[in-house]
Amino acid sequence: MRIVIYPGTFDPIHRGHIDIAERASKLFDQIIFSVAVNSEKNPLFSADERIELILESTKHIPNVKAYSTDGLIADFAREHNAVALIRGLRHVSDFEFEFQMATMNHHLNNDVSTLLMVTSEHYIHLNSTVVKDVAKLKGDISKYVTQNVMDRLLEKFSNP
Numbered sequence: 001m002r003i004v005i006y007p008g009t010f011d012p013i014h015r016g017h018i019d020i021a022e023r024a025s026k027l028f029d030q031i032i033f034s035v036a037v038n039s040e041k042n043p044l045f046s047a048d049e050r051i052e053l054i055l056e057s058t059k060h061i062p063n064v065k066a067y068s069t070d071g072l073i074a075d076f077a078r079e080h081n082a083v084a085l086i087r088g089l090r091h092v093s094d095f096e097f098e099f100q101m102a103t104m105n106h107h108l109n110n111d112v113s114t115l116l117m118v119t120s121e122h123y124i125h126l127n128s129t130v131v132k133d134v135a136k137l138k139g140d141i142s143k144y145v146t147q148n149v150m151d152r153l154l155e156k157f158s159n160p
Contacts, residue, residue, distance in 0.1 A: 004028040011043040016123030033066035057146040074108035
């Protein structure tokens, strides 16, 4: 079975992430979202909430799973017998960071390759921070997130 890990914070998942997952689902037997738990970051959603949002937002993709991790992604990939990591590229500026991470992950686990997939042009301007900022200011994010994510964002920002 060809398993790919899709690592990220996903706080929250948006249509750019889903676009990458949909395309990766055609290349791999299973996609595992790896939700990063980083004590230095202060996410809006807990890891469990992010996993729930991912699974609900990707329920139309039959081969998706989601877990959280607070360790190295290279170790997570090994534990799940993954053959690859997949990351989305929005801009040329993303490449330098992703290249550095891919190189380090290869040194930590040379059984896993990193694939960099260019984000669809419809979502190239998206990131989770922008989505949260627009939602917080009551802007329309309906084109950028699934209904369940929009509902949860509105709930979070209406109950500070």
